[in-house]
Amino acid sequence: MAVYKRTYKGYSGPLTSPLWRFTVLQRYAFKAIFKSRFLLIGYVACFFVPLLAICFLYLNQNASLLAMVGQKPGFLKIDAGWFHNFLTAQAVLAGVLTAFVGPGLVAPDLANGALPVYLSRPFSRFEYILGKGLVLGSLIASITLFPLLTLFGIQSSLVGYQWFEKNLYIGGGILFSCLTIMVVFILLGLSMSAFVRWRIVAGALVLAVFAAGKGFGAVINGVMRTSNGYYLDLQYLLSTIATDLFRQTPEDPPISPLSAWAAVITFCVLLLLLINRKLRVCEVAG
Amino acid sequence: MDAIILDNVSKFYGEVLGVNKVTLSIPPGITSLVGPNGSGKTTLMNLIAGLLQPTRGGISVCGLSPSDPEHFFRTLGYATQYDGFPRGLTGWEFVRNYLRLFGFSPKDTERMAWESIDRVGLREASQRKIAGFSKGMRQRIKLAQAIAHRPKVLVLDEPLNGLDPLARAETIALFRELGNEGSHVLISSHILHEVDLISDQVIMMSQGYVVAEGQIRGVRDEISEQPMQVLIRCDKPDVLASQLFHHSQVVEAKVHADRGGLLVRTHHAESFYKLLNRIALDGVRIESVAPADDDAQSIYEYLIGSEESTK
Amino acid sequence: MMTLWNRQILAIMRIDLAKTFFAKRGLWIYLLALSPAVPMLLHSLLDRHEGNSDFGQDVQIFAGIFQFFYLRIAIFFGCVGIFMNLFRGEMVDKSLHYYLLAPVRREVILVGKFLSGLVASVTIFCGSVLVQWCSLFCHHPASLLNSYMFTGPGASHLVSYLVAAACACVGYGSVFLAAGVLFRNPLIPAAVILLWESADGILPALLKKISVIYWLKSICPISIPSPKGNNSILNLLIFDVDPAPARVAILNLMLLAGFVVVWAAIRARRIEIGYGSE
Numbered sequence: 001m002a003v004y005k006r007t008y009k010g011y012s013g014p015l016t017s018p019l020w021r022f023t024v025l026q027r028y029a030f031k032a033i034f035k036s037r038f039l040l041i042g043y044v045a046c047f048f049v050p051l052l053a054i055c056f057l058y059l060n061q062n063a064s065l066l067a068m069v070g071q072k073p074g075f076l077k078i079d080a081g082w083f084h085n086f087l088t089a090q091a092v093l094a095g096v097l098t099a100f101v102g103p104g105l106v107a108p109d110l111a112n113g114a115l116p117v118y119l120s121r122p123f124s125r126f127e128y129i130l131g132k133g134l135v136l137g138s139l140i141a142s143i144t145l146f147p148l149l150t151l152f153g154i155q156s157s158l159v160g161y162q163w164f165e166k167n168l169y170i171g172g173g174i175l176f177s178c179l180t181i182m183v184v185f186i187l188l189g190l191s192m193s194a195f196v197r198w199r200i201v202a203g204a205l206v207l208a209v210f211a212a213g214k215g216f217g218a219v220i221n222g223v224m225r226t227s228n229g230y231y232l233d234l235q236y237l238l239s240t241i242a243t244d245l246f247r248q249t250p251e252d253p254p255i256s257p258l259s260a261w262a263a264v265i266t267f268c269v270l271l272l273l274l275i276n277r278k279l280r281v282c283e284v285a286g
Numbered sequence: 287m288d289a290i291i292l293d294n295v296s297k298f299y300g301e302v303l304g305v306n307k308v309t310l311s312i313p314p315g316i317t318s319l320v321g322p323n324g325s326g327k328t329t330l331m332n333l334i335a336g337l338l339q340p341t342r343g344g345i346s347v348c349g350l351s352p353s354d355p356e357h358f359f360r361t362l363g364y365a366t367q368y369d370g371f372p373r374g375l376t377g378w379e380f381v382r383n384y385l386r387l388f389g390f391s392p393k394d395t396e397r398m399a400w401e402s403i404d405r406v407g408l409r410e411a412s413q414r415k416i417a418g419f420s421k422g423m424r425q426r427i428k429l430a431q432a433i434a435h436r437p438k439v440l441v442l443d444e445p446l447n448g449l450d451p452l453a454r455a456e457t458i459a460l461f462r463e464l465g466n467e468g469s470h471v472l473i474s475s476h477i478l479h480e481v482d483l484i485s486d487q488v489i490m491m492s493q494g495y496v497v498a499e500g501q502i503r504g505v506r507d508e509i510s511e512q513p514m515q516v517l518i519r520c521d522k523p524d525v526l527a528s529q530l531f532h533h534s535q536v537v538e539a540k541v542h543a544d545r546g547g548l549l550v551r552t553h554h555a556e557s558f559y560k561l562l563n564r565i566a567l568d569g570v571r572i573e574s575v576a577p578a579d580d581d582a583q584s585i586y587e588y589l590i591g592s593e594e595s596t597k
Numbered sequence: 598m599m600t601l602w603n604r605q606i607l608a609i610m611r612i613d614l615a616k617t618f619f620a621k622r623g624l625w626i627y628l629l630a631l632s633p634a635v636p637m638l639l640h641s642l643l644d645r646h647e648g649n650s651d652f653g654q655d656v657q658i659f660a661g662i663f664q665f666f667y668l669r670i671a672i673f674f675g676c677v678g679i680f681m682n683l684f685r686g687e688m689v690d691k692s693l694h695y696y697l698l699a700p701v702r703r704e705v706i707l708v709g710k711f712l713s714g715l716v717a718s719v720t721i722f723c724g725s726v727l728v729q730w731c732s733l734f735c736h737h738p739a740s741l742l743n744s745y746m747f748t749g750p751g752a753s754h755l756v757s758y759l760v761a762a763a764c765a766c767v768g769y770g771s772v773f774l775a776a777g778v779l780f781r782n783p784l785i786p787a788a789v790i791l792l793w794e795s796a797d798g799i800l801p802a803l804l805k806k807i808s809v810i811y812w813l814k815s816i817c818p819i820s821i822p823s824p825k826g827n828n829s830i831l832n833l834l835i836f837d838v839d840p841a842p843a844r845v846a847i848l849n850l851m852l853l854a855g856f857v858v859v860w861a862a863i864r865a866r867r868i869e870i871g872y873g874s875e
Contacts, residue, residue: 038785096788196622198689200681203784207791208629208674215666216632222658223636223733224643299871337694337870353866356601359700366698368872370691372612373620386608387699389601431695 021123025131026138033101033135042100043139046093050147053086054154061158078155080170080246087148087174087242091181094140095210095235101139102189103202105132106279110197116281125279133186140185145178173245180241184234184264187271194278210235227254231263238264288348289313290334290439290470295343297329303494304329308343310499312472316465316484319474320586321491327474328367330491331443334472335364347439348470360388363437365428367444377412377419377427378403384431402434403427407456421448429457439470446475458484490589497589512588513537513551515578516558521571523548529565549578605701609709610716617679617717626675630725633662633671637732652737652745656754659733660819663726663758668765668813669794672722676769677787679718683710684777684868691872704862711774711858718766723759730755754818757843761816764850768809771854775861778868806841812850815840 034040063073156164193202213232220229237260244257290312297304305326332338336352350358381399403412406426490498527539538551552558687693745751776783794810805811
């Protein structure tokens with residue numbers, strides 16, 4: 001007679017809905033990221049300029065204070081250019097944040113064989129990428145999209161509905177520019193860490209994509225006497241798109257906003273292909 | 287001068303204890319370091335080999351200090367537990383490259399590399415890339431690297447892991463050979479019955495502390511709170527049991543399932559053996575008497591098992 | 598003792614040079630080093646110009662590319678890849694302990710690794726300078742080339758570029774080797790150095806001299822002014838200071854490298870193996 005000891009009891013508690021299961025990855029990700037004191041300090045420092053900007057907007061509309069220095073409210077012009085400059089500064093910080101945070105999300109999972117553990121659960125590759133991307137995306141959004149929209153809201157509330165109505169396109173520019181930056185940076189961070197698996201080199205590669213792209217683009221422009229090198233300059237491409245969304249495009253730009261969109265989309269597709277190729281459960285050991 | 291000496295050695299990783307107040311003098315021969323995972327065995331070995339620096343205390347190996355690597359590592363060979371290897375190398379290149387760092391001539395380097403590879407029985411596979419080696423082959427090539435320069439002191443962290451039974455037997459024979467040549471062989475292992483077979487002395491660790499050291503039987507004698515177990519093979523175990531219960535030094539007697547023997551627990555082994563002689567004269571035919579718990583496994587359970595169970 | 602150290606340094610170099618030159622993971626360094634040569638070769642093949650003005654333009658373009666792309670980006674990131682890999686890469690591969698278990702002083706290991714990184718980087722980046730030089734100028738008429746190279750300043754320009762590239766490898770190499778020894782995440786010092794070197798244009802004159810790029814620019818034969826961007830406020834801050842004499846620049850870079858390598862060697866004595874945290 002066989003004896004079966006039924007001691008194992010499976011989990012019978014509530015399950016996260018399959019639709020939102022990708023958000024599970026976020027639960028511990030932030031704790032792991034901010035375990036590094038350097039990253040925590042760096043992240044907090046990213047809010048320094050937005051806080052300064054809020055004070056600036058307030059002071060710029062404070063009639064009593066400005067009267068003391070003989071100025072009228074709004075003596076400094078807050079327009080699309082101002083928001084564009086602010087976005088540029090925050091985007092640079094977002095790029096550095098991507099270089100430090102992005103590789104730490106995927107590379108350790110690949111190096112330590114954790115990916116098969118994730119994917120042996122009811123959890124797809126797409127959900128994994130989405131979940132990891134969301135971690136990075138939410139950090140980027142917190143230093144670009146949210147501060148910019150907050151500033152836009154504060155300026156609107158200080159000046160009035162007319163300003164808001166007239167400059168609604170700035171809000172649209174902020175939203176779409178930040179979303180574009182987020183998508184590109186997320187894909188760049190994830191793909192580089194999947195590509196090299198070594199967190200530090202992946203981070204250096206993220207920085208190198210910006211620096212080397214810009215430099216090599218300039219080399220092509222210089223040597224070939226052309227402006228096609230700008231297509232390799234990711235920073236320039238994103239800046240061209242943002243300039244267009246903020247309605248600031250100069251009369252004769254080296255490359256048109258439409259071409260910049262096409263180049264960025266191509267770049268994103270290439271990064272997606274790289275992620276698809278590298279983020280696999282099976283691999284052949286060499 | 288001929289011993290591995292640890293003098294009040296402690297190692298802390300921040301607030302985490304690695305090993306604490308370890309004082310040892312390990313003589314030549316085969317010494318086993320046993321203890322559960324996280325007990326500090328690898329930390330102790332890394333400290334002896336100079337891969338870690340003690341927070342407190344001092345270490346010397348045959349009178350040499352890890353701070354003098356040029357002499358120290360000619361005396362000591364260490365096969366670590368780390369499974370990493372330099373990328374892209376064959377087994378042969380791995381051993382040869384290591385020997386090159388000693389400054390030997392190319393001819394000597396080649397000869398010594400082949401000798402050590404032969405000694406671990408890996409000549410045929412040695413021209414293949416290590417990346418394609420099995421776990422057992424990787425263990426053996428690490429061993430070849432550790433013994434290649436013929437060190438006087440050999441430190442081996444879990445060297446039997448991943449070896450098949452044949453390779454294990456061959457490796458154990460190699461340890462014996464090295465021990466007989468007068469080398470120090472310090473082995474850490476979880477496989478306690480193998481430790482029992484090969485080691486001259488044992489060091490037991492738990493939670494960063496050394497809980498016992500010395501020859502296994504000597505260590506057993508020191509554990510007074512645990513009654514000694516004696517296995518008696520005899521023709522009338524029930525009669526023997528009933529006679530033994532009249533005497534206070536016997537704590538427990540268990541008749542074997544095959545009714546051909548008896549397991550007795552006693553606090554006073556010597557007086558018990560005298561008692562047994564008397565009983566034998568009374569007509570019980572005793573075939574054999576043997577201590578049942580002076581092996582490493584039992585000592586391990588007495589000393590460490592109780593600590594583990596209290597966690 | 599010196600003979601033993603020499604033999605050990607040579608052994609370390611043999612091991613590490615093979616890894617640096619032939620590793621698949623180092624392929625991107627070759628791509629980065631040779632990347633300027635591709636458009637230069639295309640330019641030679643597709644845009645065949647005649648005349649002194651184009652030749653003069655090409656000389657200026659080479660100087661600009663060398664100063665703003667090759668030194669600041671290609672060699673910088675190339676040295677990050679080569680020199681940080683020497684120690685930190687071994688930690689990641691869990692193979693550094695094989696060096697530490699050999700009867701070699703830690704200082705000797707460090708010097709051996711530094712020299713192997715230096716030989717590899719100088720070969721790759723100086724080799725690439727020669728390839729770029731040939732790619733850019735080979736399409737010009739032979740008479741023009743001869744007069745530039747042998748009667749004009751061409752040969753000394755080429756030597757200066759080669760010396761500057763080699764000095765960049767020494768300067769950046771020593772700094773990144775030390776970063777690999779001292780920091781668990783050497784990307785942090787690399788990013789800080791990158792920002793510092795990038796900000797060279799807007800730094801005050803005194804601070805400019807605390808950057809590697811200032812001394813490298815001093816070795817370059819043609820001085821190209823820092824480019825100005827679209828931001829008018831930032832442009833006000835951009836200015837150039839007079840370069841130092843080339844000999845002084847070379848000496849300073851060597852002193853910097855010597856100091857950093859000695860410091861890293863002292864710190865290397867305290868290296869512990871803790872792969873779990875990598």
